[in-house]
Amino acid sequence: METLLYSIEVTAVLVFAYSGLVNARRAGFDMVGVLTIGIVTAFGGGTIRDVLLGNHPLYWITHWEFLVFIMLLLPVELLLLRMNRDISGGRVLMIIDALGLGLFTASGVGIALAMNTPYLPAAFIGVITATFGGVIRDILCNQKPQLFLPTEPLYATCAFGGAWIYIGLIGLGIAPAAAIFACIASVFILRIIAVRFDVKLKI
Amino acid sequence: METLLYSIEVTAVLVFAYSGLVNARRAGFDMVGVLTIGIVTAFGGGTIRDVLLGNHPLYWITHWEFLVFIMLLLPVELLLLRMNRDISGGRVLMIIDALGLGLFTASGVGIALAMNTPYLPAAFIGVITATFGGVIRDILCNQKPQLFLPTEPLYATCAFGGAWIYIGLIGLGIAPAAAIFACIASVFILRIIAVRFDVKLKI
Amino acid sequence: METLLYSIEVTAVLVFAYSGLVNARRAGFDMVGVLTIGIVTAFGGGTIRDVLLGNHPLYWITHWEFLVFIMLLLPVELLLLRMNRDISGGRVLMIIDALGLGLFTASGVGIALAMNTPYLPAAFIGVITATFGGVIRDILCNQKPQLFLPTEPLYATCAFGGAWIYIGLIGLGIAPAAAIFACIASVFILRIIAVRFDVKLKI
Numbered sequence: 001m002e003t004l005l006y007s008i009e010v011t012a013v014l015v016f017a018y019s020g021l022v023n024a025r026r027a028g029f030d031m032v033g034v035l036t037i038g039i040v041t042a043f044g045g046g047t048i049r050d051v052l053l054g055n056h057p058l059y060w061i062t063h064w065e066f067l068v069f070i071m072l073l074l075p076v077e078l079l080l081l082r083m084n085r086d087i088s089g090g091r092v093l094m095i096i097d098a099l100g101l102g103l104f105t106a107s108g109v110g111i112a113l114a115m116n117t118p119y120l121p122a123a124f125i126g127v128i129t130a131t132f133g134g135v136i137r138d139i140l141c142n143q144k145p146q147l148f149l150p151t152e153p154l155y156a157t158c159a160f161g162g163a164w165i166y167i168g169l170i171g172l173g174i175a176p177a178a179a180i181f182a183c184i185a186s187v188f189i190l191r192i193i194a195v196r197f198d199v200k201l202k203i
Numbered sequence: 204m205e206t207l208l209y210s211i212e213v214t215a216v217l218v219f220a221y222s223g224l225v226n227a228r229r230a231g232f233d234m235v236g237v238l239t240i241g242i243v244t245a246f247g248g249g250t251i252r253d254v255l256l257g258n259h260p261l262y263w264i265t266h267w268e269f270l271v272f273i274m275l276l277l278p279v280e281l282l283l284l285r286m287n288r289d290i291s292g293g294r295v296l297m298i299i300d301a302l303g304l305g306l307f308t309a310s311g312v313g314i315a316l317a318m319n320t321p322y323l324p325a326a327f328i329g330v331i332t333a334t335f336g337g338v339i340r341d342i343l344c345n346q347k348p349q350l351f352l353p354t355e356p357l358y359a360t361c362a363f364g365g366a367w368i369y370i371g372l373i374g375l376g377i378a379p380a381a382a383i384f385a386c387i388a389s390v391f392i393l394r395i396i397a398v399r400f401d402v403k404l405k406i
Numbered sequence: 407m408e409t410l411l412y413s414i415e416v417t418a419v420l421v422f423a424y425s426g427l428v429n430a431r432r433a434g435f436d437m438v439g440v441l442t443i444g445i446v447t448a449f450g451g452g453t454i455r456d457v458l459l460g461n462h463p464l465y466w467i468t469h470w471e472f473l474v475f476i477m478l479l480l481p482v483e484l485l486l487l488r489m490n491r492d493i494s495g496g497r498v499l500m501i502i503d504a505l506g507l508g509l510f511t512a513s514g515v516g517i518a519l520a521m522n523t524p525y526l527p528a529a530f531i532g533v534i535t536a537t538f539g540g541v542i543r544d545i546l547c548n549q550k551p552q553l554f555l556p557t558e559p560l561y562a563t564c565a566f567g568g569a570w571i572y573i574g575l576i577g578l579g580i581a582p583a584a585a586i587f588a589c590i591a592s593v594f595i596l597r598i599i600a601v602r603f604d605v606k607l608k609i
Contacts, residue, residue, distance in 0.1 A: 032562045061523055120267045254457055321468075323474065324466060359442075
């Protein structure tokens with residue numbers, strides 16, 4: 001189980017990093033920019049979570065092997081782009097991203113609850129963990145955050161829903177491992193449904 | 204007295220949130236964007252204050268009822284906008300915003316002093332608390348921060364003036380409650396004068 | 407030795423502040439904007455370093471005389487600009503900036519190592535300390551970060567190289583003072599070479 005979660009986490013970090021790399025390339029940045037934005041997209045959400053909660057040392061300081069993975073990913077991605085194959089629109093990436101969304105939500109809520117955060121801010125911290133890496137990515141690329149635009153199917157909303165599933169199950173006295181699993185699964189399913197049926201939040 | 208301060212604080216948080224909601228709507232964001240930017244505008248300044256000072260847990264984690272108030276405000280604001288009535292330019296909002304400016308300045312300086320911050324950085328933290336919610340709001344909307352543009356009457360400057368009144372009175376041995384009150388009053392009066400006589404800081 | 411390092415540090419803070427002041431003036435900001443962006447450019451990198459590491463109180467809270475220096479610099483800079491003399495393109499500023507780049511890299515790596523950060527994240531924190539003040543400056547001015555654009559000679563890369571020299575020498579058991587000096591010198595020399603021969607990181 002732990003190996004599985006770790007594998008999903010590494011994959012999710014890499015998928016988030018990949019979306020940063022692609023965006024930074026489109027913005028015309030150089031290698032420093034591409035690498036920085038890749039790293040920031042992958043770790044930004046978790047870093048904001050830990051800074052808001054006062055949870056030190058940060059996880060990419062302890063698990064610095066994640067930084068190595070992203071640095072190894074960079075040449076692969078550049079090769080793919082040079083071969084004119086942008087795989088960021090594909091279904092596989094979308095599925096891994098949805099898994100990552102769920103996983104980061106669960107990690108945000110879990111760490112917030114472990115630090116005695118009340119339920120409502122814990123749910124918000126779950127959403128922030130899962131989505132603010134992308135927000136910082138867009139700000140660094142001088143764009144309006146994709147997360148806030150009505151052109152995209154539900155994203156933060158799926159994380160918010162899953163966060164409450166986590167909290168609800170914990171409140172009912174369910175074992176944490178089950179609550180984590182239910183959270184990841186529900187975020188994943190909500191996101192897949194949102195993309196499949198193009199559910200959007202217009203005002 | 205405490206009830207009065209709490210009422211002003213809640214009102215100020217809601218006014219700041221409202222300015223975020225209106226800006227986010229103008230930027231064409233969806234419900235997630237509007238709600239996020241409302242929350243960030245209201246809590247951004249205080250969050251930066253607490254993160255800079257290492258003051259945990261953050262106040263919106265302890266006082267999470269503020270998050271509820273903002274979520275309740277959202278449908279009201281959307282209704283108002285749909286009825287084509289933007290009240291953000293009105294005199295009432297300006298007055299509450301000026302009160303909020305004073306209150307957040309006082310809270311920033313007060314908490315900074317309580318954590319043994321020297322006078323000058325404490326004054327800066329007061330100004331940051333009162334104004335950086337709006338700066339983050341503008342960055343998330345991909346605009347130049349309003350706070351820095353010469354088209355607006357004095358804003359941060361009023362907060363800076365009031366911060367020194369607070370610090371000066373504390374330095375003279377005046378009771379903290381009186382210093383807080385004088386700070387809020389002077390920021391409020393400075394801001395009202397700046398708006399009334401259109402005082403600007405050109406270079 | 408300590409007086410020398412302190413003098414370089416003050417000079418570097420002022421040079422970084424100056425680049426913020428000039429950028430803010432070009433963006434059309436008022437006095438509040440110009441002063442804020444000057445301060446943020448100078449202290450942004452070190453502040454992010456301390457917030458990421460949980461290192462409180464922040465250094466500009468302890469060393470608040472730096473804030474005074476920047477406030478004294480503002481009228482001088484405005485006078486220079488009014489006399490139509492922008493010295494930001496000059497060779498002297500470039501040399502002091504290169505020294506500052508080295509000094510901030512060394513301070514970032516040094517503090518990170520002192521807080522038991524593993525080598526790789528310590529190197530990244532060195533680079534962040536030296537370069538993210540400028541990134542925040544550009545974001546506040548609503549521009550793409552200069553740091554990420556392929557039009558500039560190597561900058562972050564020089565800091566990254568110097569960070570590893572520091573870490574390598576510490577790993578070899580060299581005295582910290584020698585490692586700090588070698589780090590500053592190598593960043594400085596790398597940067598001067600990059601500017602002299604216009605070395606860029608295209609992709």
